[in-house]
Amino acid sequence: MTAVELGMPTVASDPHGHLRGTESFPRAAHRALADTQLRRNLGHATRTIRAKRAAVVGEVDDWEELRRAGESLKADTMARLPELLVQLEEQVTGRGGTVHWARDAEEANRIVVDLVRGTGADEVVKVKSMATQETGLNEALEAAGVAAFETDLAELIVQLSHDRPSHFLVPAIHRNRAEIREIFLREMPGVDPSLTDEPRRLAMAARAHLRRKFLTARVGISGVNFAVAETGTLSVVESEGNGRMCLTLPDTLITVMGVEKVVPTWRDLEVFLQLLPRSSTGERMNPYTSTWTGVTPGDGPQTFHLVLLDNGRSNVLASPDGRQALHCIRCSACLNVCPVYERTGGHAYGSIYPGPIGAVLSPQLTGISGPDDVNASLPYASSLCGACFDACPVRIDIPHLLVQQRAAAVAAHTRPTGQDLTMQAAAIAMTTPGRFKLAEKALGLGRVLAGRKGRITGLPWPMSGWTNARDLPAPPAETFRQWWERTHS
Amino acid sequence: MRIAVVATCLGDAMFPQAPIATVQLLERLGHQVVFPADQTCCGQMHVNTGYLDAALPVVRHHVEVFGRALDDGVDAIVAPSGSCVGCVRHQHAMVARRAGDEGLARAAEEGAARTYELSELLVDVLGVTDVGAYYPHRVTYHPTCHSLRMLRVADKPLQLLRNVRGLQLVELPEAEVCCGFGGTFAVKNAETSTAMLADKMANVLSSRAEVCTAGDSSCLMHIGGGLSRLRSGVRTVHLAEILASTDRDSAVPASTDIVFEEASR
Numbered sequence: 001m002t003a004v005e006l007g008m009p010t011v012a013s014d015p016h017g018h019l020r021g022t023e024s025f026p027r028a029a030h031r032a033l034a035d036t037q038l039r040r041n042l043g044h045a046t047r048t049i050r051a052k053r054a055a056v057v058g059e060v061d062d063w064e065e066l067r068r069a070g071e072s073l074k075a076d077t078m079a080r081l082p083e084l085l086v087q088l089e090e091q092v093t094g095r096g097g098t099v100h101w102a103r104d105a106e107e108a109n110r111i112v113v114d115l116v117r118g119t120g121a122d123e124v125v126k127v128k129s130m131a132t133q134e135t136g137l138n139e140a141l142e143a144a145g146v147a148a149f150e151t152d153l154a155e156l157i158v159q160l161s162h163d164r165p166s167h168f169l170v171p172a173i174h175r176n177r178a179e180i181r182e183i184f185l186r187e188m189p190g191v192d193p194s195l196t197d198e199p200r201r202l203a204m205a206a207r208a209h210l211r212r213k214f215l216t217a218r219v220g221i222s223g224v225n226f227a228v229a230e231t232g233t234l235s236v237v238e239s240e241g242n243g244r245m246c247l248t249l250p251d252t253l254i255t256v257m258g259v260e261k262v263v264p265t266w267r268d269l270e271v272f273l274q275l276l277p278r279s280s281t282g283e284r285m286n287p288y289t290s291t292w293t294g295v296t297p298g299d300g301p302q303t304f305h306l307v308l309l310d311n312g313r314s315n316v317l318a319s320p321d322g323r324q325a326l327h328c329i330r331c332s333a334c335l336n337v338c339p340v341y342e343r344t345g346g347h348a349y350g351s352i353y354p355g356p357i358g359a360v361l362s363p364q365l366t367g368i369s370g371p372d373d374v375n376a377s378l379p380y381a382s383s384l385c386g387a388c389f390d391a392c393p394v395r396i397d398i399p400h401l402l403v404q405q406r407a408a409a410v411a412a413h414t415r416p417t418g419q420d421l422t423m424q425a426a427a428i429a430m431t432t433p434g435r436f437k438l439a440e441k442a443l444g445l446g447r448v449l450a451g452r453k454g455r456i457t458g459l460p461w462p463m464s465g466w467t468n469a470r471d472l473p474a475p476p477a478e479t480f481r482q483w484w485e486r487t488h489s
Numbered sequence: 490m491r492i493a494v495v496a497t498c499l500g501d502a503m504f505p506q507a508p509i510a511t512v513q514l515l516e517r518l519g520h521q522v523v524f525p526a527d528q529t530c531c532g533q534m535h536v537n538t539g540y541l542d543a544a545l546p547v548v549r550h551h552v553e554v555f556g557r558a559l560d561d562g563v564d565a566i567v568a569p570s571g572s573c574v575g576c577v578r579h580q581h582a583m584v585a586r587r588a589g590d591e592g593l594a595r596a597a598e599e600g601a602a603r604t605y606e607l608s609e610l611l612v613d614v615l616g617v618t619d620v621g622a623y624y625p626h627r628v629t630y631h632p633t634c635h636s637l638r639m640l641r642v643a644d645k646p647l648q649l650l651r652n653v654r655g656l657q658l659v660e661l662p663e664a665e666v667c668c669g670f671g672g673t674f675a676v677k678n679a680e681t682s683t684a685m686l687a688d689k690m691a692n693v694l695s696s697r698a699e700v701c702t703a704g705d706s707s708c709l710m711h712i713g714g715g716l717s718r719l720r721s722g723v724r725t726v727h728l729a730e731i732l733a734s735t736d737r738d739s740a741v742p743a744s745t746d747i748v749f750e751e752a753s754r
Contacts, residue, residue, distance in 0.1 A: 029681050339667045343684045381678060383671025383685070384537055386638035403580075406539025423535055427543040430498070430529040431550045440502045455717060465679030469686070470714030473503070480496040480505035484512075484524045 016311060017105030017135040018164070019366050021350015024377040028348040038174050038345050045173045049336045052282025053391070060278065069271045070394040074327035077264060078317060084229040084262045085308060091232025095294025097304040105135035108309045112137055112221065112254055113144045115305055119252050121146070121218045127236060127243040128152030129223025130330055131256045131309055133165055133352045137221070148221070149213045151242040153206050160187035166346025166354060168332040169280050174345050177202060210242060220250035220301065224257035225329070226272060227306075230265045233293040234306070237276060237286050244290045253292075253301035258309050260326040272329060275393035279331035312365030321404055325361045327394045334388035334398060340381055349381065350374055356388035360401035368405075368412040376412060379405035418462070443475050450474030490520045490615070493558040495568035495604070497706070498530035504706040507569045510733035511607060514620060515567070517733070525558045531568075532584070533576035538673045541584055548584050551577070552597045559603060565614055566604040569729045570705050571636025572672075574606040579639055606636055607729055608645040608704060618648045623736040625655030629698035630728075631689070631712065633705040634667050646704055646728055653731060661701075662692045670711035686715045693723060704728045 014020060021028065032038055057063055077084060089099040102108035112132075116124060124141065126132065126148055138148045138159070150159040154172040158165050161183045165171030172180070181197040188209050195205055222243065226235045234255060236243050247253060263269065277286040295304050317323045335341045335355030346354035351362035359378040368376045379402045388398040413420060429435045450456045456472040458464070466472065478486070492515055496508040512522045531551050535544035555566055568574050581597035611617050630650060636642045650658050669675070669685025676682075689712060693701045701716070703709050706727055713725030 026678050026680070029678065033680050033684050339669070339685050340678075340681055344681055379539070380674065381681070383634070383667045383669060383674045383682070385634035385667035385671070387634075387665075387667070390638060400583075403537060403539065403541075406537070407541045408539075410539040410541075419538070420540075423538065423540045423543050426530075427535060427540070427547050430532070431546045433527040433529060436498075436529040443502050457718070462676055465676040466714070468679060469683040469718065470675075470711065471717040472710070472714060473717075475503055476505050478505065480501040480508045481524075481526070483505055483509055484526075488524065 109140035127222035220246040376409040507727035510729035575635040575639035619652035
């Protein structure tokens with residue numbers, strides 16, 4: 001609170017919030033890969049979700065048509081985003097809500113903090129929301145003397161353990177139930193000391209803890225899955241019902257949404273409410289779908305604010321190809337099928353948006369500031385295996401975007417790197433057949449390196465990255481070209 | 490049919506047994522194979538590492554070399570690599586358009602429409618699934634990501650393998666998961682790449698196969714490099730080598746040479 005009175009910013013100095021970590025992906029991954037508990041937890045969880053998703057997607061005959069419909073709806077939405085947002089604003093305002101526009105995370109947090117303060121409340125309950133994780137709203141509220149209580153079970157686990165989410169849908173995917181029990185015993189006020197790690201017992205403990213907050217909080221804060229421009233209706237999709245408590249019990253509801261969450265018409269939900277649950281939790285239908293439109297006298301929150309968050313989205317929209325990343329409906333199917341995510345977990349990506357979609361979204365939202373920007377390492381955190389595209393319910397061509405963002409990372413090199421020089425030299429050799437033959441001859445010297453072992457087991461940096469774990473065969477005595485000349489001319 | 494072979498830079502310089510087998514197989518099937526000698530590389534490494542500007546002349550060179558081959562009456566172009574064909578088919582025109590060279594983009598598309606990965610050429614173009622091969626070994630097949638998800642070759646390689654006499658085909662568990670190669674990913678994110686390789690190797694070993702095959706020398710270099718480091722007793726052999734093998738002329742992979750050589754010393 002003191003910080004605010006001194007006129008200091010209420011969040012970390014980066015106005016983008018939590019879209020950039022502090023170290024490059026390979027460095028962060030180094031630690032994650034060595035964490036056996038994390039590897040085991042993630043391997044088990046992603047394997048389970050993958051199987052569930054495959055089963056329920058497989059039973060929909062027109063799944064590919066649904067994906068194409070989702071893709072088209074999103075492309076249409078992005079093509080006329082400004083007019084749809086104005087329409088949304090008119091509809092929400094016309095039905096008793098108030099709309100605020102925030103250019104970045106800092107401004108969004110300031111708006112929300114001021115609104116909460118205006119109510120005089122010093123506690124808020126929160127529905128799981130990626131947008132407010134992105135802006136670092138909880139930290140901003142805390143700095144302003146307001147306690148924010150996460151009510152999604154997994155989000156609660158993350159908050160109680162002073163951790164950060166590592167997955168869109170399952171923020172505590174990196175934790176197993178034994179760890180969750182320990183977190184509850186350590187951090188949850190008034191918890192039964194005989195708590196076991198039985199899932200039901202853990203859920204009941206969380207329920208008892210949360211119910212007190214639901215009944216006392218005067219302000220609820222939520223994100224949004226879909227915002228219907230034609231009616232001003234907002235929608236949150238969830239599994240636990242805790243979101244619905246937050247959306248209906250408090251007097252004041254403040255909703256923060258990324259501007260890309262708008263859909264043109266109510267009818268479009270038909271497509272997305274089929275695509276989302278099957279892709280995310282692997283369910284045919286999610287248990288709770290809440291919708292609300294402005295304010296209804298005598299029913300639910302009597303004050304409603306909608307904060308529209310840009311935070312770099314206009315920049316993404318300006319890129320004809322890159323804007324596809326805004327089509328994301330945060331189902332997390334791409335995370336669950338990604339072999340890189342499965343082994344490194346979400347924290348290795350630094351940004352609150354991990355996995356394949358995070359690797360193309362985060363660097364676009366923040367921009368790549370130079371060769372040392374940690375977000376420049378994100379597009380390289382992929383083997384380009386393409387599993388993400390196949391799983392994406394709105395057909396975002398993530399592999400193509402990864403290549404495009406790699407090009408953006410290369411373009412941000414302010415001085416030539418060793419990699420730049422290697423690539424340029426290779427390009428020269430590859431466009432001059434004579435030089436290419438010479439280069440092949442030089443490669444033949446590798447036979448000396450291989451020596452009597454017949455295999456190369458150690459090379460200097462950066463190729464040591466290869467030989468630390470993998471042999472290379474000795475180059476052949478005869479290249480294909482030489483064989484062809486010998487046998488075919 | 491007159492068929493131009495793309496040796497691929499890696500195949501030409503490091504794993505000639507794959508393009509050699511491709512040539513021998515197609516000639517055995519009665520086709521005329523040509524090798525446009527000015528070819529170098531498709532540019533995949535540049536494109537996939539983000540060097541789209543540097544890739545442009547490499548792409549142009551490839552398009553021109555094989556464009557001339559088509560002008561000279563070649564009916565089809567084949568590469569024993571799913572990822573190189575993936576680059577030709579899905580990235581060449583993109584690189585050209587990005588640079589504003591619409592002429593090159595169109596030429597690239599024309600070339601790409603006639604360029605096939607080996608199993609596509611055999612099954613789709615030549616209409617053959619039994620190539621008359623003989624390969625008496627226990628083999629498991631790894632579907633490489635780009636052949637599977639970029640080219641959608643589906644089970645074409647398996648159709649070919651099932652018709653190889655003497656070959657015992659065993660299923661690879663979790664076959665469709667990436668082996669972790671990913672081009673420069675294997676070096677830039679070496680540890681993550683290795684973690685993925687560990688799981689791929691565990692699955693290969695659990696299949697109790699003697700040979701792991703695939704349609705891409707690069708993925709095989711990765712899987713084989715790991716299997717060799719562990720002295721696992723499993724070798725990697727390109728699909729083309731298996732299909733080129735007959736009871737008269739069996740393809741002996743270079744990696745076996747090495748092991749024998751070493752043992753005999």
